Amino acid sequence: SEETGGSFEIVATGGALHGGFEGLLGIGGMQPIYPVAEDVRLVGAGPTGTSLAVFSASAAGVLAYQQETAADARRLVWRDREGKEIGAVGDRAVYAAPRISPRGDLAAVQVAGEDGGQDIWLVDLARNVRSRFTSGADDEIAPLWWPDGRSVVMGCELKGTVDICRKDLTSSEPQLLYESKTDKYPGSLSPDGRLLLYGQQGAKTDFDIWLLPLEGGRAQEPRPWLQTQFIEGLPRISPDGRLVAYMSNESG
Numbered sequence: 530s531e532e533t534g535g536s537f538e539i540v541a542t543g544g545a546l547h548g549g550f551e552g553l554l555g556i557g558g559m560q561p562i563y564p565v566a567e568d569v570r571l572v573g574a575g576p577t578g579t580s581l582a583v584f585s586a587s588a589a590g591v592l593a594y595q596q597e598t599a600a601d602a603r604r605l606v607w608r609d610r611e612g613k614e615i616g617a618v619g620d621r622a623v624y625a626a627p628r629i630s631p632r633g634d635l636a637a638v639q640v641a642g643e644d645g646g647q648d649i650w651l652v653d654l655a656r657n658v659r660s661r662f663t664s665g666a667d668d669e670i671a672p673l674w675w676p677d678g679r680s681v682v683m684g685c686e687l688k689g690t691v692d693i694c695r696k697d698l699t700s701s702e703p704q705l706l707y708e709s710k711t712d713k714y715p716g717s718l719s720p721d722g723r724l725l726l727y728g729q730q731g732a733k734t735d736f737d738i739w740l741l742p743l744e745g746g747r748a749q750e751p752r753p754w755l756q757t758q759f760i761e762g763l764p765r766i767s768p769d770g771r772l773v774a775y776m777s778n779e780s781g
Contacts, residue, residue, distance in 0.1 A: 539565055539592070541582035545645040546594065567645060570595035605638065605652065619652050619659050626671050629654070630678045637662065637672035637681050649683055651698075663696065663703060671715045676722045682706065682715050693727065693741070693748070707741055707748035716764040717773070722746070726754060726764040726773065736760045738775060 539548045546565040570583045584594035602621035606614050623641035630636065636652040638659075647668040652659040662681065663669040670691070673682040685694035685703050691712040694703035707713070714728040716738065725741040738761045740754040755761045755775065763776040 539584070539586050541569065541584070545569060546582065546584060546592075565592065566594055568596050569645075605636070618654060619657050622659075627652075628672050628674055630674050631676060632678050635678075637674060639670050639672060649681065649696075669694070669703065673715050673718050673725075676718065676720055682718065682725065684712075684714050693725070695746075707751070709751075713739070714762075716762070716775075717766040719766050720768060720770045724766070726766065727751075728762045728764070731756060734758055736762050738762065738764050 539546055545567045546569055548563045548565045566584070582594070584592065586592045603624050604621055605618040605624055605627055607616040607618065609615050618636070625639040625641070625647075627636050627638040634654055636654055638650055638652060639647055640650045640659075641647055646666070647670050648664060649662040649669045649672045650659045651662045663683070663685075667686040668684075668691075669686075670684040674680075675682060675695070680695055680697040682693065682695050683703065684691045685705075686692075687694065687703070687705060688708065690708070690710060691714065692708040693706045693713055693715055695706045696703040711729055716726045716728055718725050723743050725743060727739055727741060729737055729739050731737045734756055735758060737753060737757075738755040739751050741751040742749040754764075757779070759777055759779040761775055761777045765774045767773070
């Protein structure tokens with residue numbers, strides 16, 4: 530397009546597709562401006578730790594996507610160390626990124642609504658029932674438990690980009706923990722709550738892992754932790770805080 534100087538891009542936000550010209554979207558703070566498709570099927574988990582939308586677009590302007598149906602609803606299940614299913618938790622829904630609390634009594638999980646929006650729900654693991662933890666027009670994704678089990682860290686779209694928020698179990702609204710002009714996806718908290726690893730799309734690299742220091746629960750200046758030409762994501766800090774496991778496509 531001569532008016533924008535960029536090509537038309539399609540981005541997935543929850544279960545919906547939106548589009549805009551590359552010069553308007555940019556790498557950080559992408560603002561969808563045209564609705565393209567709704568009820569797009571979400572599957573698996575990418576480097577963000579959240580579900581991926583199933584779609585593809587050609588240079589000729591043809592878009593193909595799979596539609597989400599009631600049959601695509603998933604279950605949360607318990608499995609033993611051999612991978613055998615030993616029980617189910619709660620009802621069926623379009624779940625992603627479940628995290629069990631430090632005390633083992635609750636699970637925080639991302640759930641897609643009928644409108645494609647994403648919210649965090651809490652599942653009582655003893656009673657097998659879930660309750661809404663976040664609500665509203667903005668998406669909340671990729672929950673992480675604070676080490677004391679009294680609050681949840683999550684990705685939130687309070688200001689258009691995916692920033693990092695924290696919400697106490699007793700509070701009504703998420704509070705902004707760290708914001709920037711680039712989408713950020715929480716990955717893991719250290720056992721002492723002083724470090725947070727998150728995923729972020731690089732301007733010159735692919736998907737990278739960043740480190741956010743926390744002092745007294747307040748965010749300090751982040752820095753790259755793993756930044757290469759490959760895709761790195763889904764960081765997980767070990768229980769003793771000494772090791773980090775992560776996903777990479779370096780080996781193909």
